[in-house]
Structures are given as C-alpha cells and as structure tokens.
Amino acid sequence: MEKITKILLTESEMPRQWYNIIADMPNKPLPPLNPATGQPVAAEDLAVIFPMELIRQEVSTERYIDIPEEVLDLYRTYRPSPLFRARGLEKALGTKSKIYYKYEGGNYSGSHKANTAIPQAYYNKMEGVRRITTETGAGQWGSAMSFACNHFGLELLVFMVKVSFNQKPGRKLMMNTYNARVVPSPSTMTAAGRKVLENDPDSPGSLGIAISEAMEIAAQDPYTKYSLGSVLNHVILHQTIIGQEALIQMDKAGDYPDVVVGCFGGGSNFSGIAFPFLRENLTNGKNTRLVAVEPASCPKLTKGKFTYDFGDQSGMTPLLPMYTLGHNFIPDKIHAGGLRYHGAGVLVSQLRKDGFVEAKSKLQRECFESAILFARTEGILPAPESSYAIAGALDEARRADLEGVSRTILFNLSGHGHFDITAYEKYFEGNLPDHEATAEEIELSLNQSAVPAV
Ligand SMILES: *Cc1c(COP(=O)(O)O)cnc(C)c1O
Numbered sequence: 001m002e003k004i005t006k007i008l009l010t011e012s013e014m015p016r017q018w019y020n021i022i023a024d025m026p027n028k029p030l031p032p033l034n035p036a037t038g039q040p041v042a043a044e045d046l047a048v049i050f051p052m053e054l055i056r057q058e059v060s061t062e063r064y065i066d067i068p069e070e071v072l073d074l075y076r077t078y079r080p081s082p083l084f085r086a087r088g089l090e091k092a093l094g095t096k097s098k099i100y101y102k103y104e105g106g107n108y109s110g111s112h113k114a115n116t117a118i119p120q121a122y123y124n125k126m127e128g129v130r131r132i133t134t135e136t137g138a139g140q141w142g143s144a145m146s147f148a149c150n151h152f153g154l155e156l157l158v159f160m161v162k163v164s165f166n167q168k169p170g171r172k173l174m175m176n177t178y179n180a181r182v183v184p185s186p187s188t189m190t191a192a193g194r195k196v197l198e199n200d201p202d203s204p205g206s207l208g209i210a211i212s213e214a215m216e217i218a219a220q221d222p223y224t225k226y227s228l229g230s231v232l233n234h235v236i237l238h239q240t241i242i243g244q245e246a247l248i249q250m251d252k253a254g255d256y257p258d259v260v261v262g263c264f265g266g267g268s269n270f271s272g273i274a275f276p277f278l279r280e281n282l283t284n285g286k287n288t289r290l291v292a293v294e295p296a297s298c299p300k301l302t303k304g305k306f307t308y309d310f311g312d313q314s315g316m317t318p319l320l321p322m323y324t325l326g327h328n329f330i331p332d333k334i335h336a337g338g339l340r341y342h343g344a345g346v347l348v349s350q351l352r353k354d355g356f357v358e359a360k361s362k363l364q365r366e367c368f369e370s371a372i373l374f375a376r377t378e379g380i381l382p383a384p385e386s387s388y389a390i391a392g393a394l395d396e397a398r399r400a401d402l403e404g405v406s407r408t409i410l411f412n413l414s415g416h417g418h419f420d421i422t423a424y425e426k427y428f429e430g431n432l433p434d435h436e437a438t439a440e441e442i443e444l445s446l447n448q449s450a451v452p453a454v
Pocket residue numbers: 110111112113140141229230231263264265266267268269270338339383385386414415416
C-alpha cells in the first residue's frame with residue numbers, strides 16, 4: 001500500500017456546511033436562563049450583544065447550516081487544513097498504533113480560532129454593526145478577530161487577560177498590526193474591571209473578568225456588539241468544519257479513528273474535531289471514543305459541578321447549564337492561557353453528563369514534555385494549549401501498546417506556539433511548576449459563586 005503522510009483536500013472538496021450536533025443529541029441541552037426571572041432567555045434579550053443570525057444559530061436545531069460565500073472565500077485562503085500521519089512521533093514512541101493529527105495552526109491567527117472569527121465578523125457586518133468588543137486570553141482569539149474585523153471593515157476593542165498581556169507582548173503587537181485596540185484586563189474602563197481592581201490591584205485577570213468588561217461596553221452602544229471565541233453553541237458550530245474535513249481525510253487515508261483527542265478550554269476545538277465523529281457514533285453505528293484533555297489547574301470537566309452558572313465573572317451573561325468551577329474561579333497562571341476558563345460549553349457539558357464524551361486532566365510539565373517530543377519528531381512547535389491534546393494522544397498510544405493492540409488515534413493540533421516561546425524557555429529552565437486545583441479551592445469557589453436558585 002502507498003505510504004501516506006500528508007492528506008490534503010482540494011478547495012472543491014471543502015465542506016460547504018457546518019454540522020449542528022443539537023439535531024442528533026438524545027438529550028437536548030437545557031435552556032439558558034434569565035437570572036432575574038429564572039425563565040428561559042428570549043432571543044430578544046440576547047440581541048443587545050449579538051447579531052440575530054448568530055442568535056438563530058445558537059438555538060438552531062437544523063442538522064446542517066450553509067456557510068456563506070463570503071466566509072468560504074476567506075476559508076479558502078487557508079482551508080482545507082492538512083491532516084498528517086505522525087510517522088516521526090510514532091517511530092520515536094515505537095508504538096504499534098497509528099497517530100494522525102489535524103493541523104489548525106497554519107492560518108493567519110496561528111490557531112483554529114479563525115474558523116469562527118471570520119463568520120462572526122461577517123454576520124455582524126451584515127447587520128450593520130460598526131464595532132466589536134471581545135476578550136482574549138493567550139491572544140489567539142484576539143488575533144483571529146483582529147484580522148477578520150479589519151477585513152470586513154469593523155473596529156475591534158480587545159480586553160486581554162493581564163497576565164497574558166504581560167507574558168506575550170508579541171500577540172498585542174500582532175493585534176495592533178491588524179488594526180485592533182488592546183487593553184489589559186482588569187481595566188479602569190469598565191465598572192466590572194474597576195470593582196476587581198479595588199479588591200485586588202494586582203489581579204492577574206481571568207477570561208471571566210475580561211468577558212464582563214467586553215460585554216459591559218457592548219451593552220452601552222447599539223452599534224457595538226460583543227463576540228466570544230469559545231463556549232457558545234454558534235462558536236462550536238463554526239468549528240465543526242475541522243471534523244467535517246477530517247472525516248473525508250481519514251477516509252482518503254483508508255482509516256477511521258478509534259479515538260479522537262482534543263485539548264479543552266471552553267470546548268470549541270475539541271467539539272470542532274469531535275462532533276462530526278460523534279454524529280457517526282450516534283447515527284451511523286460507529287464507536288469512536290472522544291477524549292477532552294484539560295489542565296489540572298482548571299479542571300471543570302473532571303472536578304467541576306454540573307449546574308447553572310454565569311459565563312463571566314460579574315454575572316452579566318445568562319445562566320448556563322454547564323460543568324463549572326464557579327464563575328469566581330481564578331485559575332493559576334499556567335501558560336496555556338487559552339485553557340484558563342472556569343466553565344465548559346453547554347453542548348459538551350450535556351454530552352459529558354450523558355456519557356458520550358470522556359474527559360481527563362493533566363499537569364503542565366507532562367504536556368510540555370509531550371510538546372517537545374512532538375516538535376522534535378514532527379517539526380511543528382505546538383501551542384501550549386495543544387500540548388494537552390498531544391499528551392492525551394500519547395497516553396492512548398502507550399495504553400494500546402500495553403494492551404498489545406494497535407489503535408488509530410486522531411488528535412487536533414489546535415495551534416502553533418511561535419508566540420509562546422518564553423513558556424518553553426521557562427520549561428527548559430525548570431521554572432514551570434505543576435499546579436493542581438485542590439478539592440477545597442474548587443469547593444470554596446463554587447460556594448462563593450452560588451447563583452440565584454433556579
Ligand atoms: C483558545 C485555544 C484553545 C482553547 O479553546 P477551546 O475553545 O477549548 O478550543 C486551544 N488551543 C488553542 C491553540 C487556542 O488558541
């Protein structure tokens with residue numbers, strides 16, 4: 001048989017639709033609730049901060065949603081993304097298993113986030129929005145939105161989590177280059193930010209706080225809307241282009257995954273690759289395991305509680321039914337900034353509760369070790385976030401070898417780490433401590449984050 005290492009699709013083979021898992025979920029997700037009334041949120045309530053088309057997608061039960069031509073045009077500049085057989089990595093491990101990865105770092109933003117930034121900017125533009133506010137952790141999302149907004153002629157204001165703002169000046173400059181304004185969060189621009197700073201002037205910030213700041217600004221101006229890079233159903237919908245392509249590519253390779261692995265922040269890259277394969281499980285008799293890997297310092301899926309909670313720190317969002325560590329949870333300053341979010345998206349939360357997806361947590365040093373092995377054998381320097389997926393894939397290969405079987409493993413390499421080189425430096429210097437959130441910390445945060453009874 002011919003030796004295959006890189007599986008490419010032509011532009012005309014690129015899927016033209018996103019896949020909506022809600023259509024196939026045995027238990028539909030619970031509705032978001034208005035915290036004041038305890039009643040399901042009406043679409044009009046969300047219209048203050050999101051354009052109508054994204055709200056429609058958020059609640060849609062249609063199985064497939066067409067990707068607009070203008071979005072496809074930009075997708076074509078970097079999609080379809082390649083799928084690789086990790087032959088170098090397999091050899092270094094001496095594994096009998098086959099390891100494949102889908103590479104989402106080969107675009108202007110360096111991560112999968114471009115896949116949703118482009119349609120979000122597009123739909124806002126179509127509905128007459130002039131300015132978008134958003135948050136960014138490590139900076140990938142802000143970079144993704146900066147270029148997309150500039151392309152469609154929208155202004156962008158980014159609240160960047162302060163610890164990342166200080167760790168990654170390169171990301172800020174990149175966003176500025178794409179014409180965005182970047183403010184470290186917590187900031188004095190908003191009531192939410194000022195309140196945090198009053199209590200803790202040295203607050204490192206968190207995604208939850210930055211979301212509150214961005215939403216507050218958007219809610220004040222009819223021509224400004226807010227945009228989120230993960231967690232929400234419409235974001236996850238847009239990311240399914242990854243798995244839709246991967247299904248075709250695995251078929252071209254003459255293979256099918258026994259297990260699909262993704263790192264987990266709010267759930268968008270994991271869901272993006274996993275949900276089309278989950279569809280095949282649910283509707284087509286397949287039996288692929290789907291494994292989300294999250295940091296031990298921010299372990300919502302493995303140690304959080306399934307409950308209604310706010311998506312942001314100051315309680316501006318609707319209440320969402322999700323696995324959460326409590327909206328006041330401030331994760332340790334691990335370098336995988338994109339994974340420092342207190343909750344898991346509603347869709348993954350329901351599917352995890354119902355046993356359709358698995359989750360595990362990992363300490364960061366093991367993940368950096370895996371990333372370095374990957375860099376040395378495959379040549380791509382992974383984003384620290386993506387290293388959790390690599391470590392998860394290595395576990396699967398090692399376990400299969402212990403069991404004396406060969407498995408087909410597919411993981412999502414969600415981004416490259418060219419802006420994260422100082423994190424690698426810290427690792428090499430031995431200055432990257434492991435940190436695990438304790439049961440007491442989580443318990444305390446959940447108690448402090450208690451939300452109105454619903
Ligand atoms: C943002 C980000 C993540 C985590 O977010 P998800 O929504 O869980 O995918 C993972 N990897 C990279 C490279 C990111 O930029």
